[in-house]
Amino acid sequence: MYVTLDLACDSSEAETPEITTASNFRLAQHRSFRLASGRRLFLEGDEAENIYEVKSGLLRLTRVLENGRRQVISFALPGDFVGFPDNGTHHTDCDVIVNAKIVAHRRAALENRSVDPELHGRLLQAALREISAMQDHFMMLSCKSASEKLASFLLVMADRLGRPNGRHRSVELAMRRADIADFLGLTIETVSRTMTQLRKSGAIRLETAHRIVVLDEVALRAAAQPD
């Protein structure tokens, strides 16, 4: 049914198996590699052989409905884990948006503590954090208006990967408008319109379509809150 990509093959263009951490002696369950923008890490339905730790870059987790309607479940940033299985299979597609450095951990590390107790603990905490983050996302999806959604999204992204830019902070939103729309449960047109609305209000500035400068964080926070 589904084609499971072979890691060794898939990362052919930039394979750099960096087994660097001195603390890890079990080579077989710790594989680092790079994956270029546009490549796919796994598909919904794939057998979950690994859980992946994002070291750099940006990944996107999506699910599609039969008719093509799509939901972006989450964006994975450095420090995040992706690929938590259920019944041994992946339940989302995972694509690379920005060239990523990824560490593959064997699934057994999650299910069997003895493989690597320290990693097992980290995976467990990551899974619990994931549950909590998804609950936040629920509030976003069904309790907030379009402008509240986008403002909240910009704040979270600015917080997680914003960088100083003059007296302000700017954030590179590498994903497409369509990704943001499907993440927030909106259309690209509404995302675009809301973005200009926030721009015209003076809360943000768009250096490019993807580089956003937060001019007035207070105003942005106000826009993110109900009322």
Place this chain on the structure above:
Amino acid sequence: MYVTLDLACDSSEAETPEITTASNFRLAQHRSFRLASGRRLFLEGDEAENIYEVKSGLLRLTRVLENGRRQVISFALPGDFVGFPDNGTHHTDCDVIVNAKIVAHRRAALENRSVDPELHGRLLQAALREISAMQDHFMMLSCKSASEKLASFLLVMADRLGRPNGRHRSVELAMRRADIADFLGLTIETVSRTMTQLRKSGAIRLETAHRIVVLDEVALRAAAQPD
């Protein structure tokens, strides 16, 4: 800030500590009790001392936004676990809708495998199933119309707690319309209107406002699918 309810005190009206499973000898980390409809199991922000296993009844997990807008994260049925912590605290409110029999497990059983390896594994699988179930819920919330949402909901509930009723299956939806609405990201009015719409189409019948008979499962399935 938050008032943490004392279990021993809270279940005063029907406390029945049933330590029944022969396989479990560590009394301290296995406490069974009953909790009546309307009672609260824990609140958002409470320190997560326990994880709870639902043996019977119906629980509701909710989160509220500052201004009062509410989201029902999930309904917990027998066999479900509730109260997965993040950073050691609960991130939802948990209320009893139908008198419930509950088993409290110490949080340590989740974080420390050695406490009870068998339970640890079950908790882990439950957490992974939870992540997957929440992803389903995402699709529901942002990809489906009101009638698709309600039809999907009825199918899931009929599947999980439906009982034979003549030639059909009926299901007791003990929760209020407001709960269903906040679960699906709709208003009570829309839930009500959509319910009558499904009734008039012949897909379901309402014995009472809460007891639904699935007359035409094929039609209900069709209504749940996009297109």
Place this chain on the structure above:
DNA sequence: CGTAAGATTGAATGGCCTCAAGGACAGTGG
């Protein structure tokens, strides 16, 4: 029987979507 809470139904508004066109930008080849 009376009251209150919940559920249903109706009418009108509005926020977001759909459909459609135009603009910005990068890559390509002449």
Place this chain on the structure above:
DNA sequence: CCACTGTCCTTGAGGCCATTCAATCTTACG
């Protein structure tokens, strides 16, 4: 260097679905 092309983003106009506001009906229970 500059059309050419494709992809993505923005903007506009109109329509629809779900909401809001409000009234009525039903149910539970003292």
